[in-house]
Amino acid sequence: MSSRLLPRSPPSIYSVSEINRFARELVEAGLSGVSVEGEIVGLQRYPRSGHWYFHLKDRGAQLRCVMFRERNSLLRFEPAEGDRVRALGNLTIYEKRGDFQCKVLSLERSGAGALRQAFEALKARLQAEGLFDAAAKKPVGTQFRHIGIVTSPAGAALHDMINVFRRRFPLIRLTVIPTLVQGEQAASSICKALATANSLRTALDLEALIVARGGGSAEDLQAFNEESVARAIFASELPVTSAVGHETDFSIADFVADLRAPTPSAAAELMSPSQDEIRGRLRSQLGKLELRMRQRLGRQGEHLRLVALRLRSPARRLEDHAQALDELGQRLLRASRNVLAHKRQAVALGEQRLRHASPAMRIDRLREAFVQLSQRLERSMQVSLESRKASLAALRRGLQATGPLNTLARGYSITMNESAQVIRNVDELSEGSRIITRLADGSAQSTVTELSPAPHVGEHFPMPKRI
Numbered sequence: 001m002s003s004r005l006l007p008r009s010p011p012s013i014y015s016v017s018e019i020n021r022f023a024r025e026l027v028e029a030g031l032s033g034v035s036v037e038g039e040i041v042g043l044q045r046y047p048r049s050g051h052w053y054f055h056l057k058d059r060g061a062q063l064r065c066v067m068f069r070e071r072n073s074l075l076r077f078e079p080a081e082g083d084r085v086r087a088l089g090n091l092t093i094y095e096k097r098g099d100f101q102c103k104v105l106s107l108e109r110s111g112a113g114a115l116r117q118a119f120e121a122l123k124a125r126l127q128a129e130g131l132f133d134a135a136a137k138k139p140v141g142t143q144f145r146h147i148g149i150v151t152s153p154a155g156a157a158l159h160d161m162i163n164v165f166r167r168r169f170p171l172i173r174l175t176v177i178p179t180l181v182q183g184e185q186a187a188s189s190i191c192k193a194l195a196t197a198n199s200l201r202t203a204l205d206l207e208a209l210i211v212a213r214g215g216g217s218a219e220d221l222q223a224f225n226e227e228s229v230a231r232a233i234f235a236s237e238l239p240v241t242s243a244v245g246h247e248t249d250f251s252i253a254d255f256v257a258d259l260r261a262p263t264p265s266a267a268a269e270l271m272s273p274s275q276d277e278i279r280g281r282l283r284s285q286l287g288k289l290e291l292r293m294r295q296r297l298g299r300q301g302e303h304l305r306l307v308a309l310r311l312r313s314p315a316r317r318l319e320d321h322a323q324a325l326d327e328l329g330q331r332l333l334r335a336s337r338n339v340l341a342h343k344r345q346a347v348a349l350g351e352q353r354l355r356h357a358s359p360a361m362r363i364d365r366l367r368e369a370f371v372q373l374s375q376r377l378e379r380s381m382q383v384s385l386e387s388r389k390a391s392l393a394a395l396r397r398g399l400q401a402t403g404p405l406n407t408l409a410r411g412y413s414i415t416m417n418e419s420a421q422v423i424r425n426v427d428e429l430s431e432g433s434r435i436i437t438r439l440a441d442g443s444a445q446s447t448v449t450e451l452s453p454a455p456h457v458g459e460h461f462p463m464p465k466r467i
Contacts, residue, residue, distance in 0.1 A: 017095065024093040027100070029270070031091035033260035035250050036063060036102060037110055040083045054079075056087060056102075065089070067104040074248075075107055084110045088250055090262070105262065106248035119225055122252060126227070131234050132255045138239040140259040142273045144207045146173040148238070150193045151212040152181045157243070157264035161212065164268035169275055175204060181213040186223035191232040198237050208239045208271060211253060212264040215246040224251040233257055243267035408440040426451055 014022075038056030045052055050069030055062040065087060079085060089104040130136060147165075151158050153176055165172050179193035180186040190211065197209055211233065213224065223229065224244045233240050233256045242257035243264040254260040261267035355361065400406065404414060415423045416436045423429060433448045 016098075020093060020095040020098050023098075024095055028090060028092050032270075033088070033250070033254055033262055034091055034102070035086060035088050037086045038063070038084070040079055040081060040085060043079065043081050056085075064099055064101040065104050066101055067107070071105055072107075077109065079107060086110050088248055119252070122225065122227060122230075123255065126230055126252065126256065131230060136234070137258040140208060140239045140241055140271065142271060144172060144271060146175065146205050146207050147271060148175045148177055148197045148204070148206045148209045149212060150177045150179055150190065150197060150209055151264075153178050155181065155212075155214055157212045157214040160263075160265045161210070161243075161268040164265050165272055168269065168272040172272055175206065177209075180223075182216070182220050182223065187226040187229050190223060190229050194232045194236055194240075201238055206238060208241065209236065210241045210243055210261075210264070210267050210271065211257065212243040212267060213245065214264065215249065221245050221249060221251055224253040226252070229253055230256045241267050241271060405440070408438065414438040426453065 036056055038058045041055045041057045041062065043052065043054040050073070052067040052072050054065050054067075056065055057063075067089075085107050086109075087102065087104045088106045089102045091100070091102050093100055126132065149158060149161060158176065162174065165174060177193045177197045180189035194209070194211070197206060200206065211224075213221070221244060224242070230252045233242070233253055239258045241259040241261055242251065242253040243261040243266065244251045244253055245263075247262035247266075259267075259270065261270055408414070414437070416438065417423055417428070418434050418436070420436070423435065429435070429448050429451060431448055431451060435446055435448060437444045437446065
């Protein structure tokens with residue numbers, strides 16, 4: 001298979017596109033027409049294109065799937081997230097991203113109908129016996145000279161395959177082994193046709209077989225789900241390609257056969273080389289050969305040009321060295337000037353810093369600061385003195401307004417004892433006590449000769465006797 005897909009003289013390095021294309025062709029050639037059962041997860045529907053993208057998941061892994069609009073529009077149910085379904089499709093690789101995926105052709109819910117149950121039971125039993133094992137399958141290529149077709153001569157499937165073979169590669173010989181493909185006798189007829197083809201393989205120089213039938217209902221295709229047909233296909237010494245029904249139809253024969261084709265026409269496509277592709281491949285190889293020759297000649301010419309440039313005369317080399325020496329001298333001169341300029345700038349900055357840090361300048365700054373502080377202190381003391389004078393004048397005015405001297409000037413007097421304490425009550429005096437009376441313009445001393453209590457309301461204050 002790889003010898004067919006890869007070029008006969010592969011380059012040492014491939015592009016990513018070439019690797020992805022080779023991988024896609026390998027996967028599609030060996031893994032077409034598979035049935036996968038699992039749970040739908042991540043379902044995405046794109047309204048503009050109508051395509052569906054989802055994954056089929058089981059306990060151990062998941063498979064990326066795509067179902068295009070022309071396929072999902074044929075479904076009779078609407079799949080939803082979490083549905084367990086059985087998908088029929090072709091495995092491939094999306095070259096742009098290198099994603100391994102399955103192009104789903106049909107979907108059905110798992111476990112539908114008694115016929116489906118019988119189909120699954122036989123499928124499981126034959127699979128357990130190893131009839132489906134990949135190791136037991138014979139390789140089916142495209143370079144066949146003689147192919148036998150087991151089908152009904154009156155069916156449209158035969159004519160479709162003949163047309164495809166003629167279009168793709170008319171040199172392939174075709175031999176029809178007639179058989180029934182529908183009804184109760186179809187299974188035994190198919191088995192006999194397979195046995196006949198294998199018995200005549202040497203005489204007819206047959207290299208491969210195609211078991212084909214057009215589309216139909218499940219009952220119409222039942223002959224290809226019979227155990228006898230499956231064992232006859234497995235026992236065939238010639239490689240067998242199963243091309244039964246439409247793309248959405250799967251039979252037991254598909255799983256036992258060495259290759260499953262979605263349709264009879266697809267079987268002819270898969271088992272015949274395309275003459276257009278061969279011509280295109282030859283043209284491509286010729287173009288690559290011409291391109292490589294031009295590239296190699298170009299590289300050799302460039303190499304010769306470089307060698308010629310290196311072969312210079314001694315005088316030219318001396319001139320180049322002299323010019324390089326002059327350039328180096330100029331660079332050295334510019335560098336020394338730059339260094340000297342930096343040094344001068346550094347000395348000027350040092351002198352400036354030294355002047356700012358000299359004691360004389362510091363003393364001048366301190367003297368100026370002292371003068372400023374003295375002036376500020378003098379102004380502050382003057383302002384404080386004026387403020388205190390104003391406060392003292394205000395206190396004097398207040399004292400004069402509320403002091404006792406003004407009261408004495410209105411005809412009142414203050415009586416004090418010998419200790420100069422103001423006497424407020426008669427009880428503080430006794431007969432014979434000496435008192436001092438303060439008047440507005442002086443004071444007088446006297447002796448108490450009589451004490452009189454204060455009169456009651458309405459009575460006259462008794463006049464004191466003359467002393």
